[in-house]
Amino acid sequence: MIRIQNLNYAVGNFALQDVSLHVEPGEYFVLLGATGSGKTLLIESLCGLNRIDSGRISIDGVDVTAVEPRRRGIGYVPQDYALFSHKTVRENVRFGVKLQPSADRERLSIDDDPPEKTVMEMVGVSHLAKRSIRGLSGGERQRVALARALAIRPRVLLLDEPVSALDEQTRDTICRELKRLQRDSHTTTVHVCHNFAEMLTLADRVGIIDSGRILQTGTPQEILQRPVSARVAQFVRAGNLLTANAKSAGRRVELTCDGGLRLTAAVADPPAPDGKVTVMLRPENIQLGAAVPENVAADTTVIEAAVRDVLDFGPTVKVTVAVDATVELHVSLGKKEYNIHPINTGEHVFLTVAPEDVHVMPQ
């Protein structure tokens, strides 16, 4: 388990500020943030490559804040892989194994096979063993870097944007393999990325980092459906963010959005304060139809709108509708649903939104 408590680290005019988070044993934790948000700085601090200004880092209950990188039990794959170009693939993978204390080297061996052989087979690079690093493709390099990190059987695997340099197809393949490897080896993994889809594929839990601060941690669904702020909502592609005035009424919150649109939301936990708030409507949570659906619950919001745009993305169709002159909403439809009831630009439609799907955040 990794526990970071109140970590502060300043470099130039950027700082990691009061970062606290924990990663459960065997968990695949994704740290999601934009470029320059401090992801790499945080992962390097975990590795012991940055001497932090204050705070505490512990791994498996042991305080490693003042421990050298080589004694932290960490397998690190940096963004550009940093493979040693003067060594072959096998020598790269074996590099860390040779440096482990002899007692540990026995622990690393499985069925008398040298650990690098087992790991290279597991990661699928055995056939490249004698190759030089120079001739490898991006995907092969990524696998070799992963094998090198795994060969020392680390307690924690830290991956810094491991697939961002790869093409989409290779990225998908490697993401699936990463997840499989992590599940099989039960290695606690922290994976840093800026790609939303990558996070959804891999994460057991996710942390959103921005300007050196952790904004929210939770399961992907928690972050997706219940972001704590508009900033987090933007990260997880909220789709529709509106500014509104909130007024509590029992178990419901009545919202008057800028532009006049009125919505009813369920009271959140913790409840958002009355007054100015940000409202999130996820495109996939809005139902769209040519007529008002029958048996609509009393507190469900029904909105009349005109279709502005229809974009076919293959498995999903994104529809943009204009509620009035100032408010536009995005709706996401499944391809099957769209094929049954096709929508055309200019058509009048009705949107229905259940109170539970209206998420209210303080501004």
Next chain:
Amino acid sequence: MSHPLLSETRTASPVIGIRGRLFAASMLGFVALFVVGLVGLFAADISYLDADAFSRVLRSEDFRSAIWLSIWTTVVTTAIGLLFAIPMGYALSRYRFPGHALVDSIIDLPIILPPLVLGLSLLVFFFQTFVGRWIHSNVIEFALQPQGIVLCQFLVSASFGIRAIKLTFDGIDPRFEHVAMTLGCTRGGAFFRVALPMARRGIVVGGILIWTRAVGIYAPLQIFVGDVPGETAVLPTAIFLETSTGDIEVALAAALLMLAMATVALVIVRVVGLAQR
């Protein structure tokens, strides 16, 4: 495997029009002008000389001793030069400390100074200062000794090696060493196992620069160690002495022999040391 002399790698060559061809021709024109000029210069020397001049050089005891003195002193100088240039280049590349820019500039001074001035400075230091006189009397004698040749060559040439090796380490991302440290290396281990082997080509270039600079100097040597044939006269000094006595043919023949030896040595070092692995 490919190396600079027998390059098998193919560089990207975009489709270019007439202007692109003219541009390439003008760039290559400068290469041709320089190389043809230089080769022409030496060809003129060869045509001016006869076999007798070369044979007189090779038969001369003084020249043979000067050649041997030049070889061993420059090899020792290069070794000592690299011994300093590698840690210095690494330290200047990786660590920042107060006065870093000043130290960096001081290291460049021997590149700017006329070598003659270094010879004079050494004389002043060893004969006019307390520390210099103490070293001269109690530790090691440099003036008028072969070890003085090494000292002169080292001071004149080391800066070139330090500069080249620092640039090489600048070009190696510290992340390689960081990864090595997470894999079990100490700070020093990461240097020896990763940074140093990766800097191999830069170190070879640094060594070549130190050696080529060291092998050609004679002005500070004449001042600090003298020019006694058979004792402290290196090949450039011997060539200078022959020129001053008017025996131009022998001086030129010796110079061409030195050039031939240097070319062979440089080609070997380049092929072996700069080969891509």
